[in-house]
Amino acid sequence: MSIPATYQRIVLASRPRGPVTPENFRLETVPVPQLAAGEVLIRNHYLSLDPYMRGRMSAAKSYASSQQLDQTMIGGTVGQVLASRNELYQVGDYVNGVLGWAEMGVSDGVLLRKLDATRIPLSAFLGVVGMPGMAAWYGFNQIMQAAAGETVVVSAASGAVGSVVGQLARLRGCRVVGIAGGQEKCDYVVRELGFDACVDYKAGNLEADLAAATPDGVDAIFENVGGACLDAALARTNAFARVALCGLIAGFNGGELPIKNARLLLINRLTLRGFIITEHMEYWPQGLQELAVLVANGQIKYRESVADGLAAAPEAFMGLLQGRNFGKQLVKLI
Incomplete structure (x- = not known):
């Protein structure tokens, strides 16, 4: 494979004050670096856009360090090895990594995962058989622990994570109720994904409609x-x-997130647990294997929104934060 002399990347140019704007990003052309021992050069085919990136753009204290200014925006990628000085990876291997908003990237191999793209499309390893799918699998199996006959509610039900949660719950025999924005998304969730019901929060009757569905x-x-x-x-x-x-995507632009029904945490003896899926890597082999089988067998369906070319990433990301995507948001780089 021929290796170009330069590639393009997008860096964080400034931190957002409120909603993300195009001015927060900058497109750059940079030279392809020489590989050191143990390193791998990868041509990215797809870039994942995810809500967590909005939190990383802030300088505020959070569960992970902030995205550095003037550095490549963080992001999951799938691509193909162009050159390797690491015996574990050969030229031509397909890999999943975290190489960010860039056409190419160098990895030391630690966070790379070899992919078998013979039964599952490459892009699916950034969604249903990747980090979003694992978030769904872990939250459902380790925290919700829903049994057959129980009622499960999933917000952002048509998205990359919510759509998988609902289908896992349906396979378990639960009653599954989604919350999504717009009739088109609700129709998809019920007719294509098999949810029992879906409430359109944009219709203005969220509480009454959810009560009727549960x-x-x-x-x-x-x-x-x-x-x-x-x-x-x-x-x-x-x-x-x-x-x-x-x-908590509703609060990503700095809005408050009051819980008016907090008393029910005590009255109903609820268990509420926040989680970050990258802190539970010990579950990934099992979860990804189970998800891959379900996807390959057609038992879990998924949908993608694909922006074309690296330069389209900022606009696609802003659309994701506003709910304009339908399913997993990706950027196609090749």
Whole structure:
């Protein structure tokens, strides 16, 4: 494979004050570095865009260090090895890494994962058989622990994480109720993914509609959004319900996230646990293997929104934060 002399990347030019803007990013052309011993040069085919990136753009203290200014924006990638000085990786291998918003990248091999793209499309390793899928698998199996016949509520139900949670719950025999924005997303969640019901939070009747969809109350919640969605779901909880708190996208632009129904945490003896999936890597081999089988067999479906070219990444990311994506948001780089 021929190796170009330069590649493009996008760096964080400034930290957002409120909503993310195009001016927060800068597209650069940089030279391809020489490999040191143990390193691998990778041509990225797809870049993953995920809500957690908004938190990293802030300088505020969080569970992970902030994205550095003037450095390549963080992000998961899948691609192909162009050159290798690491005996574990050969030229032509397909790999999953965290090489960021860039056409190419160098890895020391520590965070790389070899991929078998014969039964599953390469892009799926950034979604349903990647970090989002693992977040769904872990939250459902380790925190929600929903049994057949129980009612499960999933916010951002048509997204990369929520869609997998709902399908895992359906396979378990649960009653599955999604929350999504817009009739098109709700129709997809019910008709394509097999949810029992889906509430359109944009319709303006969130609490009443969710109550109607959960006549027997709620036994487990997978929360991606926070704010009004979480409050409405808490209002429907049964005793000893479990809440897996994966994301709080409603607060990413600095908005407050009050919980009006906090008293139900005590009254219903709820278990609410936040988690960061990269802190539970010991579960990844089992979870990814199970997800891969389910996807290959057609038991879990997924949908992707794909932006074309690295320069399209900022606009696609801003759209993701506003809910304009449908399913997993990717950027196609090749």
